[in-house]
Amino acid sequence: MTGPVLPRGFYARDTVTVSRELLGNILVHGPAEGIIVETEAYLGGDDLAAHSAAGITNRTRVIFGPPGHAYVYLSYGMHECMNIVAGPEGTGGCVLIRALEPVAGLDLMRARRPAAKTDRELTSGPGKLTKAMAITRAHYGADLTTGDLTVHSPAHVREIEIEVTPRIGISKCEDWPLRFLIRGNPFVSR
DNA sequence: GTTGCGATAGTCT
DNA sequence: GACTATCGCAACG
Numbered sequence: 001m002t003g004p005v006l007p008r009g010f011y012a013r014d015t016v017t018v019s020r021e022l023l024g025n026i027l028v029h030g031p032a033e034g035i036i037v038e039t040e041a042y043l044g045g046d047d048l049a050a051h052s053a054a055g056i057t058n059r060t061r062v063i064f065g066p067p068g069h070a071y072v073y074l075s076y077g078m079h080e081c082m083n084i085v086a087g088p089e090g091t092g093g094c095v096l097i098r099a100l101e102p103v104a105g106l107d108l109m110r111a112r113r114p115a116a117k118t119d120r121e122l123t124s125g126p127g128k129l130t131k132a133m134a135i136t137r138a139h140y141g142a143d144l145t146t147g148d149l150t151v152h153s154p155a156h157v158r159e160i161e162i163e164v165t166p167r168i169g170i171s172k173c174e175d176w177p178l179r180f181l182i183r184g185n186p187f188v189s190r
Numbered sequence: 191g192t193t194g195c196g197a198t199a200g201t202c203t
Numbered sequence: 204g205a206c207t208a209t210c211g212c213a214a215c216g
Contacts, residue, residue: 040208049208059201076209077198083208096208115211127209169208 002026002033002152008145011067011086015041015093018067018086020180022095024160026152029133032108034100034123035154037185040167041178042083044092048172052092062141063094070142070149072135079127082135084144084151098168098179100129101187109133125189 006025011018019041027034042050044063051073052063062071063085071083071094087093100123102109109122109132116122116132123129130136135149142149161183166175168190181188 042208051208054202057202073208074198074200076207077200079209081208098208125209167208171207 001155002028003155004153005145006068006151006153008066008068011084011144012088013086015043015086015091015095016178018084018093019095019178020162022084022097022151023162023180023182024154024158026103026154027097027100027133027149028152029135029149030105032102032105032133034102034129034133036097036099036151037101038097038099038179038181038188040096040098040180041086042094042096043178044087047176049167049170049174049176050092050094052094060092064090064092065141068143068145070135070139070144072130072137072140074137075127080130080136081126082130082139096126097129098126099124099181099187099189100133101185102132120186124187 019039022036022039051060066089067085069085075081083094083096085094102122113132123132163181163183164177165179167179
């Protein structure tokens with residue numbers, strides 16, 4: 001059960017706001033659905049940890065396009081990671097989706113993630129969730145407001161507590177507090 | 191429960 | 204040619 005698709009305007013606000021408010025919303029791809037429980041903000045401008053810091057290249061061009069589109073890239077040569085372009089067009093901000101709480105299509109996810117020994121391991125990391133949700137680089141540039149891959153508000157809004165920490169796995173701007181997660185949720189990474 | 195390490199390929203210098 | 208916005212397994216305690 002999900003509410004309406006988040007509109008373009010949701011994503012057009014500043015990247016940190018979008019990162020925080022994405023928590024609790026639901027990523028939907030066909031029968032597979034998961035609540036977003038952990039995100040990271042990657043800013044345009046002087047955030048040297050962001051891929052957009054390299055400027056507009058073949059890989060990063062979608063980050064500088066209109067908000068609400070998917071930026072999917074290959075990490076460490078084998079895992080895909082999914083981001084959502086945020087902020088006004090041209091600013092180079094995006095939000096990395098780091099973890100989901102699976103809510104529908106669990107059997108499908110288990111089949112796609114044979115390495116997961118428990119349901120907690122299905123989507124508790126950026127490379128894991130793309131596998132479980134069948135998100136690939138074919139979704140590069142996909143419009144999340146109209147396509148088969150969408151983000152919905154929840155049918156019933158729940159009160160959540162947001163925890164803020166530094167981002168994971170980077171070697172620049174390591175102490176910027178740009179990782180956001182739902183406090184106490186067992187499906188967050190690491 | 192934790193720590194350490196190798197795999198693997200696309201992207202940029 | 205170096206460097207990754209990671210994961211899973213093996214070897215511990």
